[in-house]
Amino acid sequence: MARNDPTTSAELMSREVVPPLPASRPAMPFQDAAKLSLADSQLRYNMAKATTTIRAKRLRAVGELPDWEALREAGRAIKDRTLRHLDKYLIQFEESVTRVGGRVHWAADGEEANRIVAGIVKAKGAGEVVKIKSLTTDEIGLNDALAREGIKAHETDLAELIIQLADERSSHILVPAIHKSRAEIREVFRRTLKNAGDLTDEPRRLAEAARAHLREKFLTVPVAVSGVNFGVAETGTVAIFESEGNGRMCLTLPKTLVSVMGIEKLVPTWRDLEVYLQLLPRSSTAERMNPYTSFWTGLAPEGDGPEEFHLILLDDGRTRVLDDREGRQALRCIRCSACLNVCPVYENTGGHAYSSVYPGPIGAILTPQLVGVDNAGSLPYASSLCGACYEACPVKINIPEVLVHLRGKVVRRKQEKLLGRLAPENLAMRAMAKVFASPRRFRAAQRLGRQGQKLLMKEGVIQRLPGELGGWTSVRDVFPVAPQTFREWWAQRERAGRVNQDQPSSREPRP
């Protein structure tokens, strides 16, 4: 989607410039979208503050467990085993859910899942649904699809509500409004909620305003839609982890419950949950336990909870991810968001720059796999490969490894086309590979560089580089090719003979 660069800071500040979430492909390359976010000083302040706080909290929460590394390893192993035998466990899960009174639907893609949800809502004669925060339903664009069918979806998670009222998109897996300050939230509420005219930006007052708005919905709307944190193949149990209690309301008050679950959210047995009950809260909100954890196994006795439970099992590209031996580890993800919080790139750019439902490091490896590298080719490059994400990941997804793997795919795809082969980067990389293939050519290139840089040198450094390399010199000087390279010095030293050679001065000045 085309968008003009905002010209004033007021335009940048009004998040109206953030493009609506595209159905399947990122709207603009990461580096362009990031430029926009980086220019927003309020956003950067909000992000730095939030991520710094949660980082310290997570380290404390994780540090309390002496067996944290063993838990991570268990978290990885259980998910890997599940993914290896996903076909078997999915069938078992379907049987279990059906046995306890649920109805299972299979959806190959988002469109099909949306159609199923809309069908269920319409069959109930309902025009509204209440929703528990769910990335999966964001991924398939459920709210928009329902709106097209005349059905209004009410988000009930506080942050998700803020985003919905502001007509924006989430910028964080767990804290969708992380990029917003209290003052900004107050403005959104004053604009959109009833009786919010004299609202202050006290968190308590803001929460009260949201509560008053939501309570009415919980009591009147007949259908709830949720995502799923974990499904248990053995028992047919479905689990939701949440903090605010809005989920518990949705799971118990409406007569019909529809849960949309990515097929990778499965664990084989009830016992396996003990691992994730420890890993998830500490990694995501840095709490020992999240305030509300709901499990439901089919239907409860009459009058206690929903009378109808539909479970939609969603593929939407996941089996394709499973097909990639290196990339499939992304399917272990339990959506904790620890990788976002520790990522220095995410801290600076915020989530919108990823133009993806899944931002941050996990988004950079998951989105290109779900929508194809052709549609999200900039995301695998949205990382300095620092590895902080891998270190924090509770299920040990080696994100840098997958990023590099996906970069390989991006390059191979480019090289298949003539235009890609003629791109400056490809030509430069091929030429350099050729240079490095021979020490003779390498020496010649060093000498050529030393000659060539004379035109660019100023006060001993290069202050401006042309073309694609210009980004480097926007904030940094370049240290030039040395007057004598190491190999030239070594050759000279060898010729002179080691004995007579002066010891090199250990501290030669840099330019």
Add this chain to the structure above:
Amino acid sequence: MRVALFITCFNDTLFPQTGKAMVTLLERLGHRVEFPMEQTCCGQMHYNTGYHREAVPLARRFVEVFGDAEAVVSPSASCVGMIQDMYPKIAEEYGDEKLRRDVAALVPRVHELSMFLTNVLGVEDVGAYFPHRVTFHVTCHSLRALKVGDAPQRLLRKVKGIDLVELERWEECCGFGGTFAVKNADTSAAMLSDKIRCVLDTRAEYCASADNSCLMHIGGGLHRQRTGVVPIHFAEILAATEDDAARDARTA
């Protein structure tokens, strides 16, 4: 010990003073230093940017050039990380059984400088003298890929006269990331400005590190801003002695 230097293409071309410092240091510790002239580049830039096929011949060249070495030592944590972590993957990805065997045989002999000094040679005090205030930037690849721990800092703490100051938020990436700094220049610059603020807060004269690639980035920013803080590879600090200081004083 017979030590073969893998100086890396980058240090060879731009920062020869680091390689020379390694020669001084290792010879002072009584080792025989060699520099196989056939070496070029480990292929990290190609591989990490996605040019995997182009990196294969460079991996083959590396194991050929260094195959017989008793120990290969390099001043770059990220290049050593490339060899240790990525070469086995390259061999597997391209089904090169010979490369896989050669890599498996060579990798245990390839060392990053600080790990070579502390783990293989078992020295911490290398007899250096450097009477300056220094802060140390921990590179991501040394911290998370190679897991060198505090080996460079342990070496630096034993340097006479040094005033080693810890960098705030030291575990955070400086924003270099190879071609990341060019492809995502704005994000890289934002990360750099965070790092530079932390460096300046230490009031150090030198910003040291275990990799000149990060230093090219941090140092380039420090230089552009005319901060006067000098980037320096820790090998250059370990090579410095009281004789050097005396000579500097005479020529100053």
